[in-house]
Amino acid sequence: MTNAVQLTGITKRFPGVVANADVNITVRPGTVHAIVGENGAGKSTLMKILYGMQRPDEGTIQVDGAEVSFHSPADAIKVGIGMVHQHFMLADNLTVLENVVLGNEPRAGGRLDFRAARAKIREISGSYGLGVDPDRLVDDLGVGERQRVEILKVLYRGARTLILDEPTAVLVPQEVDELFGNLRELKAEGLTILFISHKLDEVLSVADDITVIRRGTTVASVRPGEVTARQLAELMVGSALPVPELRESTVTDTAVLEVDGLTVLATDGRTVLDGVSFTIHAGEVLGIAGVEGNGQAELVDALMGIRPPAAGVVRLRGKDVNRLSTRHRREAGVAFIPEDRHRQGMLLEATLWENRVLGHQTRVPNARGPLIDRRGAKVDTQRIVHEYDVRTPSIDVVAAALSGGNQQKLIVGREMSGNPVLLIASHPTRGVDVGAQAAIWEHIRRARAEHLAVLLISADLDELIGMSDRIAVILRGQLVSEVDPGAVTPQELGSAMTGAGEEVA
Known part of the structure; x- marks a missing residue:
């Protein structure tokens, strides 16, 4: 049987960091293939390579048995690969319909055919229980609704292989069950799902195959019936699953x-x-x-x-x-950890120490009188990086260079500072691995x-x-x-x- 996707020897380097090192993954068609690993393990970089957002330094990509080379996401979309990002790629000032058709506008007789697009969106939304109104403004939607719009975008473009990055992060159990039902329907129709998640019980519930990545390379390929959630966690981070608990009052x-x-x-x-x-x-x-x-x-x-x-x-x-x-x-x-770290919690193109200052620019150690105290802010950023295990080559790199979990740990460290x-x-x-999750819980427990x-x-x-x-x-x-x-x-x-x-x- 021809594999839906095969990644062989994928290696990707950035200045000071090897994000992927000789990664090998084989994805069977018509299956849900989960990829798990701690934040910073290289999962997102790997998926960006498969979606054409990054180019590998070494290795090959095959889709449906044919070797491909992607220069952009448009190339990936042409061969039937779609991606729903953990952090949504939506224009807030446009409607759902406008976001879905953006870059793929339907035309009839040389004119935009929004009537046909609206009908198709309603059909897809109804078929998979997404409950999306094509005429609502994205700025008025909650996080869960935005995620459903992103899924609808991928289906609208006719993708046969879907990459879902943390798709259940915003869902309650009943909604997770509905999503998994949808995934099984897609699988039954021959579609292939690449499912990235930190929720290991969900992975074991929905996946047909599981690939574990640690420190940028593949360390195991297993079937759900062969491992427990605890064993998966140990493969990912070398430790048992953390448990959220407050202990004494x-x-x-x-x-x-x-x-x-x-x-x-x-x-x-x-x-x-x-x-x-x-x-x-x-x-x-x-x-x-x-x-x-x-x-x-x-x-x-x-x-x-x-x-x-x-x-x-x-x-x-x-x-x-x-x-x-x-x-x-x-x-x-008052300290504040926002629900969407990219929209409300940080400036992605600013350095880590500048993000340490964000929202706290009037107080020590970030300020000296009316002026920003760069030295004080940098010293305190180093403290946060150490105490909260923010994995970064330097506090002078931009926040966008960090994995989602490390971005979150920086925000938590910033907000816990100053004795709130x-x-x-x-x-x-949301969107952090089991190790980072345990660390954040422990910091909240100590502060409580x-x-x-x-x-x-x-x-x-x-x-x-x-x-x-x-x-x-x-x-x-x-x-x-x-x-x-x-x-x-x-x-x-x-x-x-x-x-x-x-x-x-």
């Missing part, structure tokens, strides 16, 4: 964040957050569980001073901060033990259950229930998030 009686009747309106006047009230104490982690698009993003924006509330009060350590700017809230001790009193952590371990108050928003229900002292469920902009992390299962929590079944308590 550190909750105090001191209220740090008090939210009372918070209401937020969308630009069209719709109520997207409706009368939300809660309190977080020093040494406490409050988890927020909800399907993407139920008001989590608006809650974060309101707490950070990015979006003004229509009603309600936010108090930080007893002080009303409704009128404070984002800068002044940060200076008052409140951490707003939105999907803090030192009386940091934490608002944790996550699509990873195991993370929410393991890392929260309390969990509040948000549905259609309202907190509808509160559950005990020690008593609830991921399935029960997922049901509560979708409004299905009995309310759990």
